[in-house]
Amino acid sequence: MFSLRVISADSGAAILTEEFVPISVVAAASALVEPPFRVASFSICRSIFAPVNGHELVVHELEMCRELFSMHPANVIHIDMSLNGVRLADFTATDLQQMSISSKAKDRIKRILPKLRRVASDLKQTYGVEVLAIGKESMPVRIAELTAGAHAVIYASEKALKSAEEVILGLPSASSIGLSHSGVSLKSLESAEHDVVGYAEDKERVMGRVIISEFNNPCVRKFRALRISPK
DSSP, X not given: OOOOOEEEEEEEEEEEOTTXXXXXXXXXXXXXXXXXXXXXXXXXXXXXEEETXXXXXXXXXXXXXXXXXXHSOOSEEEESOOSTTEEGGGOOHHHHHTSSSOHHHHHHHHHHHXXXXXXXXXXXXXXXXXXXXXXXXXXXXXXXXXXXXXXXXXXXXXXXXXXXXXXXXXXXXXXXXXXXXXEEEEEXXXXXXXXXXXXXXXXXXOGGGEEEEEEEOSSSTTOEEEEEEEO
């Protein structure tokens, strides 16, 4: 019986100012997701601390997908670009201009489209796998987002310890953390995603050295935030 295997990528969680303005995106993750599509079977995650809305971030995410695919092949790749699921290897600047999205969004995508097409074409020619620009409609992308967010909790805690100062971390939309002796989980709070979760292993036992409080982000509905302080 055919069993769909999807590799996805997304970034998750941001460092916030005291006024809850996002400063930098903390982590990016690529995840292999298989039925029943609740959690990553395998993943790679990196601390990036990248500018919010950085144009090159999705290129980095796709390159992470290629890296994960070389270790754990899949049937298709989903990335966090909301372009109605178009196949990136065949997507042209002319196709972009015909889409009903804002001029600002078109300009952003146009800058990175050659790099995205290069990686997508390489994946298609080498492995026969398509890269779909499906965005947040994809459950595997959501799982990659939660996986990145779980790792971001650890990376932000490391930052708090290194600086000996409190850090405010904005979590991905509609999610809440869970802590255990082995790691961090980030559970979806969406009504139809009660069993969807991202996970990060705490190999260095970082979480035992910080104090964390979780609360609603006062500036953005459906988002929660963490105050992370060294013990």
